Amino acid sequence: xxxxxEDPQALSIQEGENATMNCSYKTSINNxxxxxxxxxxxxxxxxxxxxxxxxxxxxRLRVTLDTSKKSSSLxxxxxxxxxxxxxxxxxxxxxxEKLVFGKxxxxxxxx
Amino acid sequence: DAGITQSPRYKITETGRQVTLMCHQTWxxxxxxxxxxxxxxxxxxxxxxxxxxxxxxxEVPDGxxxxxxxxxxxPLTLESATRSxxxxxxxxxxxxxxxxxxxxxFFGPGTRLTxx
Numbered sequence: 001x002x003x004x005x006e007d008p009q010a011l012s013i014q015e016g017e018n019a020t021m022n023c024s025y026k027t028s029i030n031n032x033x034x035x036x037x038x039x040x041x042x043x044x045x046x047x048x049x050x051x052x053x054x055x056x057x058x059x060r061l062r063v064t065l066d067t068s069k070k071s072s073s074l075x076x077x078x079x080x081x082x083x084x085x086x087x088x089x090x091x092x093x094x095x096x097e098k099l100v101f102g103k104x105x106x107x108x109x110x111x
Numbered sequence: 112d113a114g115i116t117q118s119p120r121y122k123i124t125e126t127g128r129q130v131t132l133m134c135h136q137t138w139x140x141x142x143x144x145x146x147x148x149x150x151x152x153x154x155x156x157x158x159x160x161x162x163x164x165x166x167x168x169x170e171v172p173d174g175x176x177x178x179x180x181x182x183x184x185x186p187l188t189l190e191s192a193t194r195s196x197x198x199x200x201x202x203x204x205x206x207x208x209x210x211x212x213x214x215x216x217f218f219g220p221g222t223r224l225t226x227x
Contacts, residue, residue: 030212042201042218043154050212088153092213097142097161097205098169099213103153 004102023089117219134202
């Protein structure tokens with residue numbers, strides 16, 4: 001069963017705009033990770049935020065985590081056509097190395 | 112080459128045949144994972160391994176068998192393929208840093224399997 005659920009399922013924006021994707025989960029977590037998947041390729045890790053962190057930045061990416069609401073958001077600023085991909089959140093629970101992935105948000109950035 | 116590789120990249124087989132998907136990583140990561148990706152389901156964990164000779168079931172293990180005799184290899188076998196096993200299969204690896212939660216996973220390019 002899926003732990004994380006991304007919202008929206010699909011998002012289409014113009015180049016230069018910001019893109020925000022949300023992830024909600026059900027049980028307590030150790031960390032939450034975001035991954036990107038380009039069409040026909042494997043997933044690539046973007047960023048990891050621990051349960052005691054509220055915000056994290058990496059380049060044009062900003063991730064927030066609200067453990068009280070069991071939700072996270074991924075913001076991509078000044079989007080580019082190359083950001084077109086599917087984005088997945090994944091949660092880590094307990095002491096396990098396993099991740100539970102959501103179904104993803106498909107982002108299209110139009111030039 | 113360094114990294115994680117999967118073979119074959121594409122495979123077409125028939126119902127009832129045995130199929131083995133290969134995964135090889137060069138980082139000596141202790142953990143390896145097999146996922147399947149289907150429309151509407153996202154990624155689902157099939158099996159994972161914490162080290163050589165240590166494997167465990169994930170969310171959807173039925174119909175699959177794994178082994179891990181060497182740290183770098185983690186083959187996935189479909190003993191008698193069914194149409195419902197048509198999917199894209201991803202292998203991943205991670206280094207357990209003991210940080211109290213799962214570390215980032217590195218994914219292979221995937222194997223697209225079609226069962227006729």
